[in-house]
Every structure is written in C-alpha cells, then in structure tokens.
Amino acid sequence: MTQGFPDKIFNVKEEDFPRLALDIFNFQYLNNDVYRSYTDALGVNPQNIKKPAEIPFLPIGFYKTHTIQTTSFAPEIIFESSGTSQTTKSLHYVRESGIYRRSFTEGFERFYGPVMDWCIIGLLPSYLERTGSSLVYMVEELIKRGRHEKSGFYLHDHARLFETLQQLEKQQQKTLLIGVSFALLDFSEKFRMKLKHCLVMETGGMKGKRKEIVRPEMHQLLKESFGVSSVHSEYGMTELLSQAYSKANGIFESPPWMRVMVRDEDDPFDVRENGAGILNIIDLANIWSCSFIATDDAGKVSPDGKFEVLGRVDNSDLRGCNLLLT
Helix, strand or coil: CCCCHHHHHHCCCHHHHHHHHHHHHHHHHHHCHHHHHHHHHCCCCHHHCCCHHHCCCEECCHHHHCCCCCCCCCCCEEEECCCCCCCCCCEEEECCHHHHHHHHHHHHHHHHCCHHHCEEEEECHHHHCCCCCHHHHHHHHHHHHHCCCCCEECCCCHHHHHHHHHHHHHCCCCEEEEECHHHHHHHHHHCCCCCCCEEEEECCCCCCCCCCCCHHHHHHHHHHHHCCCCCEEEECCCCCCCCEEECCCCCEECCCCEEEEEECCCCCCCEECCEEEEEEEEECCCCCCCCEEEEEEEEEECCCCCEEEEEECCCCCCCCCCCCCC
8 A cells, every 4th residue: 555655645746636635544544543543533434535625634732642653663753843841742753754855855846946056054043952853854954965065054153154144145155044033033133134145934933032923024024134025934843744835925835745725713624625714734745644634823725725824723722623632
C-alpha cells in the first residue's frame, strides 16, 4: 500500500488530489490506532466517504495528549511545539525525515526558485534556544543546500546582521531574511535600511515577547523599516510536514500536496472547500502521522484555494470534538 506514496504525493495533480487523499485516509484509518478510534467514535464509516471534505479531521490538540503514528515505528526525529514549562507541548513523531526535507525543499522552490540562488539568513532566537523545532530544522537545511558563505543564523547579533545585509546589498545578492515576528520587529527598530535585493519573510508569533499586533500592522512597520514593498509570510506548524507561503497581503498559497478547507465554528463537522471559518488542513506529506488536521486558526479560503489566517480561536478545543482527549 505504501509503495510509491511519496512520489505520488509530491507529483500529485489537482484532479488527482481527491483520490489520493481518500487512499491516504483509508491507509491511515487502518494503521493509526488513535485516528481510527477517533473516526469510529464519530460514527463515521470509511466506506461512506466519497470526497475529502467528508474525511474526519483530527483535532490538533491530540498531538499534545496522544502519540499520533501511522504504523508502528521508531521515529528518526521528534518535533515539538514551543511553549513554557507549564504548558503541554505537541509532539510530532517523524518516521522519515527525508519526506520532510523533500516537502519543504520542493515547496520552497515552487514559490521562490532554486535554493542555490539564495543567501538565507535566519532570525529565530526563541526557536534556536530550544530543541525540536521543525522550523529551525527547515531553515538550517535550506541554509546547507544554498551553500552561501554568508548564510546562517544570527540570533541576537543585530549589528553583525545589519553589516551582513549591507554587504549583500552591495553585491546585489538575492537574500532571504526569515524570522519570527518579534525578532524582525526588534531588529527593524534598531536598524533601518532600504533593501532592494532582500526578501523579508515572517513566520508569525510574538511568543509572549511583545504586544500582539495584527499582521497588516506588523507588515507595515517592517515595510517602513526595511524599505520593501511587501513582506512575505510562511505558514506551518509542528504537526505538519508542509508549508504555505504568502508573497503579499497575507494571502497564502499551498503546494499541490497541501489543501486548506474551513469548518463551521459552531458545527465542526460542517466542512467546506471555501468560505470563512476555522481552518482544516490536508497535508498529504504527513503520511506517517495524520494528514487530516483540524487546526485552531480562524481564516478564509477562496474558491481558488488561497487562504488567509485571521487569528487563533479562543478556548480552542474543538466544540463537540473532544472525543478521546481524556
């Protein structure tokens, strides 16, 4: 059943996505004890599911309370979410790290071209100061693949980062500055510049470091400080193996093997392909975990599949979906 799955996933065409999603659902239902128990608890008969919107989406909170694995395996790597010592962290058990590397590399290059063309600079202090960050893993691997001598993580050394960006600008080097939101804002307040050859990308999250502000306001501050016409965004999470990207205005686009839907806030089983609601994500690359995740993010999905993220849902346990959490 699993033979050839990765190639099918990363080469999937739009018209073949529904069939492949159903195949992966059936595979995970049969081989993932937690997901099967959840599906059964909902009273869903897998034989009655005919389209992706009918597939049960596992509440993302299960990654904090259960081991989510499809088949039994010893993980090559375990990713864990950020949080304080008082909060329960999500754990993502990854059977094949190569699938993650393929997903984020091919995903990035679909939107931004060959990694080799870029100098990649990571400004991810809170993530680097802990272990198990899937974001750090991704950026570190892209840095390795890009092989530019100035690529790397700059943590809190803002003066060195400023000097490096100035040098890269003089060289007209294509550069990606990717950072967590609060770190980009901290840097931008100390050093203002006009970047013509650098793409600024935020990964979201103030993580309690600064007062929360809405994305448009944050982007405006960064645009003014860096002299860029737009700020890009990356949308990903510990529980997934794929990312979506926004090149402007917070409108995200997914790679072909990732699809975003919405569910009704008051009826979590009312799932639609577009509209406003709470985001559900199909990530076919998540073959050894669960490819069908009900997130805690509110948003809008347009008919062409592009989407916006409007914020987190308050009291984000799924209404009516707490099955198996105890």
